[in-house]
Every structure is written in C-alpha cells, then in structure tokens.
Amino acid sequence: MSVTVREMHCSPEAVFGVLADAWVFPTWVVGASRMRDVDGAWPEVGSKLHHSFGLWPLVIDDRTEMVEWDPPRRAVMQPAGWPLGEARVEIDVKPRGSGCVVRLVEFAVRGPGRLVPSPVADALLSVRNRETLTRLAHIAEGREENHEALVSDQEPDDVDEVQER
Template identity: 55%
Template sequence: MARNQRRFHCSPEAVFEVLSDGWLYPSWVVGASRMRDVDDDWPAAGSKIQHSVGVWPALLNDTTSCEMWDPPHRMVLLARGRPIGKARVTITVTPVGSECVVSITEHAVSGPATLLPSVIEDAAFIWRNGETLHRLAYLAEGRSGRPGSTADKEQAQEQSEEEADK
C-alpha cells in the first residue's frame, strides 16, 4: 500500500475545507482534469462526485465516492479510474501544534491494477500522491493566509535562484 505524507502549514480544518468542496477535486488530484457534477450532500458517506480524467480530447468520465467523512481527522474515498480499476484512498490529518501532517494511502481494490506487483503499484501511487499532497497544500495553506506556506517557500527559492543567475 502506497503511503505519502507531508507537513502542511495550516490547521486540519483548512485541509478539510478544501476536501469538502467537491468542485475543487481536479485542482488537487493528479489526473483529474474537470468536474462534471457533485452530489448535493458531498462529502457525506455514500455521496459521489463525477469527474473526467485525461487530457482533451482523450477524456474518460469517472466517479469518486466518499466512504467515510470524519473531519478534521480522516476521509476515505473510492476512486474509479477506468480502465485501470478502483482504488481506495485514505486521507488522514494529524494536528501538530498550529499545523498538521497530511497522509495519503492508496491501493487498488479492483480491476487490472490489482494484478500489478505491489512494488510497481506503490511506485506509481507514491509519485502521483506526492504531487497530490503538494497541490492540496497550496489550496489549504492559501486559505489560511499564514506566512511560511509552500507557495511562500517556493517563491523565496525562485527569487534566490534568479539572484544567483545575475
């Protein structure tokens, strides 16, 4: 089972604000390219979002269901990714002072992806979910407006590199 974690410079509540807005799904999930619909009761257990994956014109319509919603601690999703199958994604948020650590675990539960050796499955999910956490951090930290966010650090790094190039 692939597992990634990252420290966020915001509260767990800020993370769950982003997760609760189904329309933001393609903003933080790698591979999701657009939203088509969000159930009125999202993210209640059993609710669904409809999204597309891929790049136009090669888009596939898919769905993700919420299996568990326990803010500000945990969310469990069942993500359908045709033609690969379904994956269970668990997002866990642990407070650390005024910040938090966000973990994502993912594993295939149906379809051809279940036939892959775990080392290959894990490598693909770890790469993808590392970027997913990066994007989620931008959104959650950006809402909190605290200094020291991922975006602040990257901007400082870019400025430092530009000055070194002069």
C-alpha cells in the same frame, strides 16, 4: 499500497475545507482533468463526485464515492475509473504544532489495477501522490492564510461602515 506523508502549515480544518469543496477536486488531484457533477450531499458518506481523468481528447469519465467522512481527522474515498478499476484513498490528518500532518494511503481494490505488482504501483503512486499533497497544501494553506489576512485587515470601524451601507 502507497503511503505518502506531508506536513502542512495550516489547520486540519483547512485541509478538510478543501476536501469538502468538490468543485476544486481537479485542482489538487493529479490526473483529474475536469468536474462534471457533484451530488448535493457531498461530502456525506455515500455521496459522489463525477469527474474525468486524462488529457483531452483521451479522457475517461470517473466517479469518486465518499466512504468515510470524519472531519477534521479522516476521509476515505473510492475512485472508480473503468476500465482501469477502483482504488481506495485514505486521508488521515493530525495536528502538529501550528499545522498538521497529512497521510495519504492509496491502493487498488478492484479491476486490472490489482494486477500491477505492488513495487511498480507504489513507485508510480508515490510520485503522483507527492504532487497531489503538494497541491492540497497550497490550496489549504493559501485559503487559511488569505482568510486570516482578510479578517485581521478589517478594522472594527470598517465593519460597521460596511454594515451601514
């Protein structure tokens, strides 16, 4: 079981905003290469996103199912990329000061991935998941920062003027 933790300079809601936006999944999940489809109910429990992983032309079609969705605290997903198998990914978010702490836990639940010795799997997943959380932080922090800048840059007169058009 690989456990990776990162402090982020954004709200837990900003993190969950990224998790809820399935179309940016390949942007923050290391190894995901493209989106193919997203269930309309995403991120509700039982809904799926359909993506691929690997580098073209060696890509494997994959799907990820939402197992638990409790924003802005917890999300649990189960990616399936056969022939490699299936994994469980748990993301827990806790507020800390003006930001939050994100804890990502990943482990194999089905298939050949379960045969990989834990120290080997954990070492590989740790490197991958550090980068995954770095990417997630960049998006969540950037969205929140840009949103706050856009909102604070608008003067009340500007809003009225735009509404009149």
